[in-house]
Amino acid sequence: MTIGTPMLRKEDPKLLTGEGKFVDDIHVSGELWMGMVRSPMAHAKILSVDVSEALKMPGVHSAYSGADLNGMGLWAAPLPCAWPVTEDMVNPPHFPVAAEYARHVGEIVAVVLADSRYGAADAAEAVIVDFEQLPAVASLDEAVADSKMAHSDLSTNKAYHWALEPDNAAVEAAFANAAHTVTGNFVQQRMIPAAMEPRGVLAVPSPHGGELTLYSASQVPHLLKVLIAATTGLPENKLRVIAPAVGGGFGAKLNVNPDELLAATLSNKLAKPVRWTETRSEAAFSTHQGRGQNQRIELAADADGKVTGCRVHLDADMGAYMMLITPGVPLLGSFLYTGVYDIPAFGFTCDGHFTNLTPTDAYRGAGRPEASYAIERAMDMLAAEMGMDPAELRRRNYIAGGDHFENFTVSSTLAFDSGHYGPNLDKALEMADYDGLRAEQKKRRDAGDAKQLGIGMVTYVEICGLAPSRALGGLNFNSGGWEHATVRMLPTGKVEVVSGSTPHGQGHETSWSQIIATKFGMDPNDVEVLHSDTALSPLGLDTYGSRSLSVGGVAIAMAADKVIEKARLMAAHMFEAAPGDVEYENGSFSVKGTPAKSVHIAELGFGAFLAHDLPDGMEPNLQEQVSFDPPNFAFPFGTHVAVVEIDEGTGNVELLDYIAVDDCGNQVNPLIVEGQVHGGIVQGVGQALFEAAAYDEDGNCQNPSFLDYLVPSPMEMPNIKTDYTYTPSTSNILGVKGVGEAGTIGSAAAVMNAVVDGLSPHGVKDMKMPATPQRVWNAIQGVTV
Amino acid sequence: MKVDLTVNGSAMSADVEPRTLLVHLIRDDLDLTGTNVGCDTSSCGACTVHVNGESVKSCTMFAVQAQGLEITTIEGMAADDGTLHPMQEAFRQCHGLQCGYCTPGMVMAATSLLKQNPSPSEAEVREGLEGNLCRCTGYHNIVKSVMSAAGGA
Numbered sequence: 001m002t003i004g005t006p007m008l009r010k011e012d013p014k015l016l017t018g019e020g021k022f023v024d025d026i027h028v029s030g031e032l033w034m035g036m037v038r039s040p041m042a043h044a045k046i047l048s049v050d051v052s053e054a055l056k057m058p059g060v061h062s063a064y065s066g067a068d069l070n071g072m073g074l075w076a077a078p079l080p081c082a083w084p085v086t087e088d089m090v091n092p093p094h095f096p097v098a099a100e101y102a103r104h105v106g107e108i109v110a111v112v113l114a115d116s117r118y119g120a121a122d123a124a125e126a127v128i129v130d131f132e133q134l135p136a137v138a139s140l141d142e143a144v145a146d147s148k149m150a151h152s153d154l155s156t157n158k159a160y161h162w163a164l165e166p167d168n169a170a171v172e173a174a175f176a177n178a179a180h181t182v183t184g185n186f187v188q189q190r191m192i193p194a195a196m197e198p199r200g201v202l203a204v205p206s207p208h209g210g211e212l213t214l215y216s217a218s219q220v221p222h223l224l225k226v227l228i229a230a231t232t233g234l235p236e237n238k239l240r241v242i243a244p245a246v247g248g249g250f251g252a253k254l255n256v257n258p259d260e261l262l263a264a265t266l267s268n269k270l271a272k273p274v275r276w277t278e279t280r281s282e283a284a285f286s287t288h289q290g291r292g293q294n295q296r297i298e299l300a301a302d303a304d305g306k307v308t309g310c311r312v313h314l315d316a317d318m319g320a321y322m323m324l325i326t327p328g329v330p331l332l333g334s335f336l337y338t339g340v341y342d343i344p345a346f347g348f349t350c351d352g353h354f355t356n357l358t359p360t361d362a363y364r365g366a367g368r369p370e371a372s373y374a375i376e377r378a379m380d381m382l383a384a385e386m387g388m389d390p391a392e393l394r395r396r397n398y399i400a401g402g403d404h405f406e407n408f409t410v411s412s413t414l415a416f417d418s419g420h421y422g423p424n425l426d427k428a429l430e431m432a433d434y435d436g437l438r439a440e441q442k443k444r445r446d447a448g449d450a451k452q453l454g455i456g457m458v459t460y461v462e463i464c465g466l467a468p469s470r471a472l473g474g475l476n477f478n479s480g481g482w483e484h485a486t487v488r489m490l491p492t493g494k495v496e497v498v499s500g501s502t503p504h505g506q507g508h509e510t511s512w513s514q515i516i517a518t519k520f521g522m523d524p525n526d527v528e529v530l531h532s533d534t535a536l537s538p539l540g541l542d543t544y545g546s547r548s549l550s551v552g553g554v555a556i557a558m559a560a561d562k563v564i565e566k567a568r569l570m571a572a573h574m575f576e577a578a579p580g581d582v583e584y585e586n587g588s589f590s591v592k593g594t595p596a597k598s599v600h601i602a603e604l605g606f607g608a609f610l611a612h613d614l615p616d617g618m619e620p621n622l623q624e625q626v627s628f629d630p631p632n633f634a635f636p637f638g639t640h641v642a643v644v645e646i647d648e649g650t651g652n653v654e655l656l657d658y659i660a661v662d663d664c665g666n667q668v669n670p671l672i673v674e675g676q677v678h679g680g681i682v683q684g685v686g687q688a689l690f691e692a693a694a695y696d697e698d699g700n701c702q703n704p705s706f707l708d709y710l711v712p713s714p715m716e717m718p719n720i721k722t723d724y725t726y727t728p729s730t731s732n733i734l735g736v737k738g739v740g741e742a743g744t745i746g747s748a749a750a751v752m753n754a755v756v757d758g759l760s761p762h763g764v765k766d767m768k769m770p771a772t773p774q775r776v777w778n779a780i781q782g783v784t785v
Numbered sequence: 786m787k788v789d790l791t792v793n794g795s796a797m798s799a800d801v802e803p804r805t806l807l808v809h810l811i812r813d814d815l816d817l818t819g820t821n822v823g824c825d826t827s828s829c830g831a832c833t834v835h836v837n838g839e840s841v842k843s844c845t846m847f848a849v850q851a852q853g854l855e856i857t858t859i860e861g862m863a864a865d866d867g868t869l870h871p872m873q874e875a876f877r878q879c880h881g882l883q884c885g886y887c888t889p890g891m892v893m894a895a896t897s898l899l900k901q902n903p904s905p906s907e908a909e910v911r912e913g914l915e916g917n918l919c920r921c922t923g924y925h926n927i928v929k930s931v932m933s934a935a936g937g938a
């Protein structure tokens with residue numbers, strides 16, 4: 001079960017039997033439950049907070065308003081934003097509990113502590129808060145209009161203006177000389193990430209030792225540790241953060257949240273364990289949301305359909321506050337608006353705006369699905385405008401004409417590691433039977449069938465492997481992009497791998513074991529992976545941005561190589577040979593020419609542990625570590641084809657078929673790759689057809705629960721047909737790219753291209769997401785909504 | 786209030802408030818934390834258990850309503866020697882889980898689905914699991930797992 005084989009996951013038996021422990025499964029005696037009192041208004045002045053009734057309730061320990069907490073001196077700094085995208089970005093201070101103003105529905109205005117889950121909920125309801133309602137900025141459009149302020153002490157809702165304009169003159173010239181231009185105005189609706197495990201936290205103090213252990217349903221325990229220290233003033237070296245089993249993240253568990261800080265400081269202050277688990281309906285307020293952008297993209301093309309220029313402006317909805325990377329999400333997409341195409345002139349600007357809504361932040365793909373959506377919808381609009389087949393238009397514009405390339409610098413200034421788009425498209429079209437589909441579409445159109453076909457395609461590219469630390473520095477992102485690994489050969493020949501990556505469903509334990517199994521010629525079941533606990537794995541930058549394999553996995557491979565090199569010296573010493581004469585293959589060292597005499601690397605662990613007979617100057621123990629900072633990002637790509645059936649009588653869109661041909665470079669575990677592709681696709685399909693966080697004019701979220709927020713169910717999805725091409729990355733020694741977000745980056749545009757294609761006989765040129773039956777039906781009737 | 790019930794073959798009892806949900810009795814009082822909570826509107830199925838052999842979302846029942854009933858949770862599915870239940874094994878073989886949060890509920894719902902319909906079509910599996918949400922797998926491999934457990938794939 002080496003690299004490239006579909007090994008069954010090591011994680012599964014525990015999870016399949018209920019043995020896996022999620023945060024809410026872990027209990028300690030004496031624990032207090034937090035209950036959050038949340039603002040019912042999107043924008044209000046807090047006049048008074050009365051906790052006296054709550055305090056009288058049985059089992060209630062204490063209750064605090066925001067002012068109480070501020071008075072207790074619990075905060076060394078506001079909640080952190082790690083990505084001040086510009087020098088002059090507006091970043092109003094944001095504390096875990098609001099003291100003076102509530103700026104979105106669900107912002108915490110008081111917290112109660114009680115001895116049970118139900119008791120905390122009851123006590124929170126007994127807190128009486130007096131508000132004075134203020135006008136609320138209840139949508140991105142209202143924020144841009146700027147006639148009401150989301151923060152009453154600010155004179156504009158605009159938080160920043162950011163530009164990526166390498167050559168504006170070239171862009172102007174491209175548009176001045178264009179034979180065809182198209183403009184797409186797209187709305188990336190707000191999405192509720194909806195990981196199936198709600199977020200939760202448990203803080204366990206050690207009153208006399210001063211230590212604090214925090215369990216959190218987090219993708220980023222390492223970042224959390226640093227940032228809890230920075231925001232609470234608790235000494236970082238007294239903090240231990242553990243992300244136990246984590247039930248999906250999708251970006252939503254990549255943050256530093258009020259509840260985490262409250263649990264940490266209150267447990268420390270009260271010398272009591274403190275816990276909280278969000279309810280699903282609460283999650284619409286207590287966990288950030290995704291997307292929330294208005295996009296304008298313009299393409300200029302010559303008479304042959306060669307795209308010569310691309311100009312993009314975004315208005316991005318920050319929500320009420322800047323969370324960890326809120327302002328940077330659009331920037332993550334900015335470099336990808338030219339997609340897989342060789343478009344010589346490019347310009348991008350983005351304005352970030354405050355609204356009185358739940359803050360936005362990373363959601364699967366973070367900026368890149370938005371970019372892919374815009375360019376891929378615009379390419380379809382251009383194809384329609386020119387009367388050209390969308391596959392043909394794409395072919396004409398691929399980088400390197402669709403041939404294999406390495407290290408190609410696109411006009412957005414990034415150097416794509418490698419790509420080979422032509423055969424990838426060919427494979428997808430063949431699997432979809434594209435010509436057959438078009439023939440069937442024509443047949444149904446000619447016959448005036450009640451159910452019409454729509455066919456949509458995309459070729460996406462994504463940036464993953466976040467990230468070269470210097471590149472992040474250049475973007476003003478206050479974090480490195482390296483990942484750390486330690487590989488340790490134990491005395492008995494088993495291996496421990498310590499990784500700074502933090503899985504929450506991705507199967508790292510399996511993939512990392514396969515990497516070691518390949519390097520050391522051993523059974524992957526003899527490898528144990530330690531992760532997600534800052535005491536076991538002190539160094540790490542965690543899991544997001546499809547970085548785990550291409551940064552964290554590569555770090556493990558590099559550390560394994562260092563172990564091999566040390567072991568080679570030991571073997572040479574043992575064989576009384578020169579190290580250069582010692583060969584290594586599949587775990588075994590032997591002297592050139594005498595293969596019969598050999599030693600397996602697993603056998604050297606004991607000698608390194610005994611240290612009785614090591615080469616002069618060699619340190620005992622066989623373990624090595626690597627902090628790998630990638631020299632470049634990795635750029636996976638793929639072609640997806642969506643086939644929808646539109647019921648012209650009801651407007652219902654059914655996804656009939658979905659074909660995905662992805663290229664994530666070399667694969668470590670094809671089974672896991674496939675799973676990531678499937679899940680990613682469905683999340684994009686959800687955005688295209690079903691999901692949207694809906695707000696009324698007062699800024700109330702109208703669908704916070706699963707009754708109204710339509711996470712796709714098994715019924716709405718077809719089976720997905722997958723295949724792959726393999727174009728190794730040049731950014732790392734494994735040639736791997738990343739696949740965690742790829743499906744999502746391709747699928748929303750593929751489905752919407754299919755929907756618009758299906759509706760094109762009605763003159764429909766674009767449609768807003770989600771393409772609900774009502775929207776589709778209206779479009780068929782010629783009504784735009 | 787006191788409830789006596791049989792859980793995974795053992796007699797158990799607990800003292801609960803009348804409003805306690807069965808899922809919270811199972812998780813918080815009996816410490817069988819394999820049964821998960823994914824929502825507060827009985828929409829997600831993460832809490833699915835078997836009550837007298839039928840699959841039930843355990844957040845839709847009060848604990849006291851389980852008085853005298855037989856409950857099976859995910860912890861009761863594998864054999865005593867640790868051998869996985871065929872449905873658990875099928876999920877493992879077909880990569881029918883990622884984060885594993887929806888998985889106990891999926892396995893419980895799928896087992897009871899096959900009990901009612903031992904050789905379902907793919908469409909029937911999708912229909913039968915409609916009340917169980919998964920955010921990770923896109924359902925493709927879950928459906929494959931159930932079909933495989935039914936001997937159909």
Ligand code: FES
Nearest residue numbers: 827829830832844
């Ligand atoms: S927790 Fe019971 S259905 Fe969601």
Ligand code: FES
Nearest residue numbers: 883887919920921
């Ligand atoms: S495996 Fe994560 S929710 Fe289903």
